Amino acid sequence: xxxxxxxxxxxxxxxxxxxxxxxxxxxxxxxxxxxxxxxxxxxxxxxxxxxxxxxxxxxxxxxxxxxxxxxxxxxxxxxxxxxxxxxxxxxxxxxxxxxxxxxxxxxxxxxxxxxxxxxxxxxxxxxxxxxxxxxxxxxxxxxxxxxxxxxxxxxxxxxxxxxxxxxxxxxxxxxxxxxxxxxxxxxxxxxxxxxxxxxxxx
Ligand code: ITT
Numbered sequence: 383x384x385x386x387x388x389x390x391x392x393x394x395x396x397x398x399x400x401x402x403x404x405x406x407x408x409x410x411x412x413x414x415x416x417x418x419x420x421x422x423x424x425x426x427x428x429x430x431x432x433x434x435x436x437x438x439x440x441x442x443x444x445x446x447x448x449x450x451x452x453x454x455x456x457x458x459x460x461x462x463x464x465x466x467x468x469x470x471x472x473x474x475x476x477x478x479x480x481x482x483x484x485x486x487x488x489x490x491x492x493x494x495x496x497x498x499x500x501x502x503x504x505x506x507x508x509x510x511x512x513x514x515x516x517x518x519x520x521x522x523x524x525x526x527x528x529x530x531x532x533x534x535x536x537x538x539x540x541x542x543x544x545x546x547x548x549x550x551x552x553x554x555x556x557x558x559x560x561x562x563x564x565x566x567x568x569x570x571x572x573x574x575x576x577x578x579x580x581x582x583x584x
Contacts, residue, residue, distance in 0.1 A: 385562065386410040387443040387495070392417040395522030396447065396551070399542055403555045418446065426450055426462060426492040430503055434496045447493040447554065451524045453512060454486040455479065464524070473516055473527050485511040489528060489550040493558045502561050506553025521545060
């Protein structure tokens with residue numbers, strides 16, 4: 383049976399990528415353009431569960447995701463604070479802070495889907511490095527400064543189809559789609575945590 387899903391996100395770039403990925407598997411994809419409240423949390427998983435809670439009663443399948451850009455030289459910052467960091471600082475300070483230091487970075491996505499009271503989550507990540515300056519006109523957010531491992535071009539220099547071949551988001555979304563299509567049992571929900579620690583955030 384074809385699956386019809388509503389993606390809840392304020393971010394058009396995310397939605398377009400998710401739509402391409404799921405439509406190619408025969409899913410019907412709708413967009414609910416909303417900003418869901420996000421708690422100050424240590425992990426992307428916690429944020430995803432909070433977003434799924436905040437969606438409220440919904441009919442059918444509902445999908446949310448949370449992504450972060452984790453820079454090695456900055457102990458994983460901006461990580462779970464990526465949206466806030468990008469909004470308040472932009473890309474330039476990040477580029478300045480990594481100058482002359484290790485340049486490794488990881489993009490991570492945790493995607494979550496809900497149907498009634500059931501929920502499933504999946505994680506995807508891609509390793510790479512921070513470019514020395516922004517390059518490319520494709521994509522959004524951190525795309526102009528991230529070079530995925532094994533390549534020389536930034537995500538900003540790749541078409542969305544090229545980015546989608548190996549991206550953090552496509553890995554998470556595909557893992558999630560496979561679980562749903564197989565009719566797999568939902569993963570147990572991680573225990574709620576409500577503490578702040580000094581360990582690196584993931
Ligand atoms: P939501 O409404 O879905 O929460 P958001 O833009 O706030 O949208 P996130 O918190 O998940 O989403 O994203 C953190 C930041 O990382 C945000 O500024 C995004 O633009 C950026 N980002 C997420 N995925 C990205 C990608 O694939 N390439 C570049 N930047 C990305």
